[in-house]
Every structure is written in structure tokens, then in C-alpha cells.
Amino acid sequence: MIRMQAVGLRYPGREGPEVLRDLDAFVPAGGFRWLLGPSGAGKTSLLRLLYLAVRPSRGRLDLLGTEIGAADRAALALLRRRIGVVFQDFRLLDHLTAFDNVALPLRIAGRPEGQIRADVTEMLRWVGLHSRRNVHPPALSGGEQQRVAIARAVINRPSLLLADEPTGNLDDAQAERLMQLLKELNRLGTTVVVATHNAALVARHPAPALELEAGQLVAGGRAADDGRRADRGQRVDG
Amino acid sequence: MAEPRRRWLRPRGADDLGLRRALADRALPLLVASMTFLAALSAAGFVAASAIARHWQEGAAASLTVLVPRPGEPAVEPGRTRRDAALAVLGGSPALAEFRALADSELADLLRPWLGADAERMSLPLPAVIAVRLAHGAGERGADLDALAARLDAAAPGALLERQDVWARRLAVLARSLQACAGVVLLLVGAVAAALVAVATRAGLAARREAIEIVHLLGATDAYIAAGFARRVTWLAGLGGTAGAIAALPILLALGLLALPFLRRDIGAAADPAALAGAVPPLLWLVLPALAAAAAAIGWLTAQATVRAWLRGLP
Numbered sequence: 001m002i003r004m005q006a007v008g009l010r011y012p013g014r015e016g017p018e019v020l021r022d023l024d025a026f027v028p029a030g031g032f033r034w035l036l037g038p039s040g041a042g043k044t045s046l047l048r049l050l051y052l053a054v055r056p057s058r059g060r061l062d063l064l065g066t067e068i069g070a071a072d073r074a075a076l077a078l079l080r081r082r083i084g085v086v087f088q089d090f091r092l093l094d095h096l097t098a099f100d101n102v103a104l105p106l107r108i109a110g111r112p113e114g115q116i117r118a119d120v121t122e123m124l125r126w127v128g129l130h131s132r133r134n135v136h137p138p139a140l141s142g143g144e145q146q147r148v149a150i151a152r153a154v155i156n157r158p159s160l161l162l163a164d165e166p167t168g169n170l171d172d173a174q175a176e177r178l179m180q181l182l183k184e185l186n187r188l189g190t191t192v193v194v195a196t197h198n199a200a201l202v203a204r205h206p207a208p209a210l211e212l213e214a215g216q217l218v219a220g221g222r223a224a225d226d227g228r229r230a231d232r233g234q235r236v237d238g
Numbered sequence: 239m240a241e242p243r244r245r246w247l248r249p250r251g252a253d254d255l256g257l258r259r260a261l262a263d264r265a266l267p268l269l270v271a272s273m274t275f276l277a278a279l280s281a282a283g284f285v286a287a288s289a290i291a292r293h294w295q296e297g298a299a300a301s302l303t304v305l306v307p308r309p310g311e312p313a314v315e316p317g318r319t320r321r322d323a324a325l326a327v328l329g330g331s332p333a334l335a336e337f338r339a340l341a342d343s344e345l346a347d348l349l350r351p352w353l354g355a356d357a358e359r360m361s362l363p364l365p366a367v368i369a370v371r372l373a374h375g376a377g378e379r380g381a382d383l384d385a386l387a388a389r390l391d392a393a394a395p396g397a398l399l400e401r402q403d404v405w406a407r408r409l410a411v412l413a414r415s416l417q418a419c420a421g422v423v424l425l426l427v428g429a430v431a432a433a434l435v436a437v438a439t440r441a442g443l444a445a446r447r448e449a450i451e452i453v454h455l456l457g458a459t460d461a462y463i464a465a466g467f468a469r470r471v472t473w474l475a476g477l478g479g480t481a482g483a484i485a486a487l488p489i490l491l492a493l494g495l496l497a498l499p500f501l502r503r504d505i506g507a508a509a510d511p512a513a514l515a516g517a518v519p520p521l522l523w524l525v526l527p528a529l530a531a532a533a534a535a536i537g538w539l540t541a542q543a544t545v546r547a548w549l550r551g552l553p
Contacts, residue, residue: 053451077458078457079457095253
């Protein structure tokens, strides 16, 4: 569940207008949203808010039932474990193997190593990287790195999954496979937000969208829509 | 292909943050070793100064001499000599552990270097000399000694109480000041070591900033990240501390041997090797491992504090 009420974001120490302004939106638990808008519209900033890399500078943001402004650091750390993120630039740790990168969220959560081994092995098989499990990211291709990033994002069965241009480095078949994975997770109850420029992908998988322009929501938000449609929380079709 | 065994258990020395390369693994132990070496010398100074102060307090300050001129003449109180009257006064004083009048032959031995072998036959008007040892702690009670001197003078007018406690006390004050200096140096060395660890930790934080941010975004608590740094820093600082303490050992042994004759009269300046172990005060044998442990503890505490303060910059 994501709820934004008059949320604004200004990065500390930077003058000028807010990066994000007056965001009002609601995405119910188990909802799917495309996050659309031209480059520089604030998609990445909104995702940063949602994966708790920044706190809103004004307004109220509720994520998975927690009010972010009122939560302490320890609570935010636990909340982050329930949020999976596929970063545009993958953000893998180069000194760890593919296996250890995917295992990282489980180790941080303190899972037993036996379970970690089983889960990570299965996940790497699923993304087709089992044979590359002991390879470090710099030796993997762009597509392989992206699959490692996706595996790391979903290994913890997150309640909220955020993806920033997740199909950027994938061929059509792999992109389609990824969409099937995201839809499967969404069907199982995960709230999913995918930022993309890929209009063909959006056309193939129609779903409600949050549309940003110059830091403001122009579609999909409560102010932009009549709000009722969004509240019903349609899942992705197609 | 069989999985490597390390996959079954959490890999030992797992390094999620990649700190093995980020934290100065040579400079930090070397610097901490130098600090521990200095700390060991200061600690030795501290222990030695306190031993010398105690020695002077218990030795020189605790002994005094009573001189009774014309000891054979009758005292104020009839029926006894002045020497006996003085001894009676000393016998009635609770502040004295023991006292003993030197025999005439002992007195002659003392005078022989100045007067030659014929001192006894010169019938010089020698005073009676009474060596006195004060009871423990009595040396610090100057008023008691003043009263004793007054009573002696009343019983045998002209009797003198020769006190060494004033000089001994001044030397003891000097020793205590040296001890305080050594203590201050010890504290400063600890503070500098903490500052060194803080600088090294901040350099490590800067070098691994991206990894820390990623781990933070994956839900790592401050405690998890700080523990990763603290583990590594504690190991490096402990290593340096142990090396520094070991390096200080031969110096302390040498200094201990030099100081031995001052503290123990039964051992001559040229002590045999068997005295080597006894040369270092027992306290120092505890201090050396304690310094290594303190280096590790300073490393752990400083790393924890530095990392946690730095993490406050992340939401």
C-alpha cells in the first residue's frame, strides 16, 4: 500500500523549486502501476521516496501501513526489507559473486544459511544464471547483471516491488519473461511500481499509470483522476 | 558440480561491505602498535613512579634518629640517666614501630671514617644515638612528631629528634607528580589512538560509501553496518596493540633491571638472569596484555561511534 498526501521533495542544500510537488496518490496493496513521464519529470525521485532513500520534505507518505515521517531509523530499516528494488544501474556489489549479491538481502535479514542457499540457488536457476553464480558482476554482461539485480530484488518476497527501467538491458524475450515474473508476484499480492520509457511494453501490458510531468502527477494521482478508479486497485491486464 | 562447502554455513569472515580492501590494513596496525608502545612506556613510568614513591614513604620517611647529648648524666626526673629517660619517652609513644639505642661500638664504627680507629679512646662527649622506625602511616602525622620532640626535650633537655620525613616527603611528591604526568601521557596516547582509528574508519566509510548505501537500502540496520566496520577495526587495532606490547617488553625488562637496585636492596646492580622475571613489577605483566586489549577496545568503540554518527546522514 502506498498513500501520498501533498508530498513534496526538495533535496537538502539545493535551491529552486521542489523536485516533486503536491503528490496525492493511493496505490492499494496488491496494485500494479506503471510510472510514466519524460526524462527529468521526477520518476527516479519518486522511486527514491518509495524505497526510502529520502524522506519527503513535506506532506505525508504512508508505505505498507507505516507513516514514514513518524518512523524511527530502526523501523525504516525493517520496512526496507519488505521493499524490493531493481535499480536502473543495478547497484550490484562488485566484490561479491552473483550468488552473494542475491543472498545479501537474506543475510541482512539474518536468515539461516541453509535456507539462503536453497532460495538463492532456486532463484538463480529461475533467472538462468545458476552456472554463473560464482562470477563477480564486472565479468557478467549487462543483461546478466540486470537479472542478478532482479533476483536480488525479489529474493525476499517483498510486499512492494519497485523497478526503474528494468527492461532496459534485456532483449524482448527476456523483457517478456521479466513482465511475467512481475505479474506473477503481483498476482501473489505484491504491490508493483515499474518506471519505464518503453511504450511498447506498456501497450502490451495495460495497467493504471502514475504519470509525472515536471515533478507533478498529471495522471493516476488522486488530484489527476477522480481517484475512485485508482482506489479499486486493478492489477495489470494482458 | 558440487557446491563449495562454504555455501552451507555463513562464510567465515563474510565481508558484505568489502572492508578487507577499504580499511588500511597496514597503516592502522602500525600506528596502533606505535601508540601501544608509547602507552607501555608511560605505564611503566607510572608503575615505577608509584613504586618509588611508596618505597620512599615506607623507607626513608619512616625512620628518624634521636640524639641525646650527655647521655650518662642524670635526667630531670631523678634516679635515671638522660639516655634512659629518652628511651622511656620513646617507649610510651604509640607512633613508633621499633627503636634501638646504638651501642658505643656501633657509634665508633660510624665515626671511624672521620676520626680514625682511636675514636673510642678519645673520650669525646658523644651523644647517645637511638634509631627509630615509625609505625605505618605515622610519618605523615607531623604533629605527633612535634609533640614527641617536645616530650623528649622535657625529659632530657637538649635531646634532638632528627627527622628525614620532610625530604622523603618532598621526593615522594616529586614521584607522585611524575606518576601523574605518566597518567596524563597514557590518556593522551589513548585519545590519539582513538583519533587515528576514527580517521581510518572515516576513510573506510568514504571508500565504501556506495556499498554501504546499497546495504542500507536493502534494509541493513545501523548496528549491522557498524558491526561490520567494528569487527575489522577491532582486529586491526588488536593486532597493532599486541605487536606494540610485545615490542615494548625488552625495553621494560631493561628499565626494570636498571631500577631494581633502587627498589630491592638484596639485589646488586649486576643482577643475574634469574632476576630478569622479577625485574618487571608484577603489575606490568598485567598491564601489557591489558594495553593490547585496550587498543582493541578503543578500536571497537571508536569504529562503532564513527560509523553510527556517519550513518545518521542517511535517512
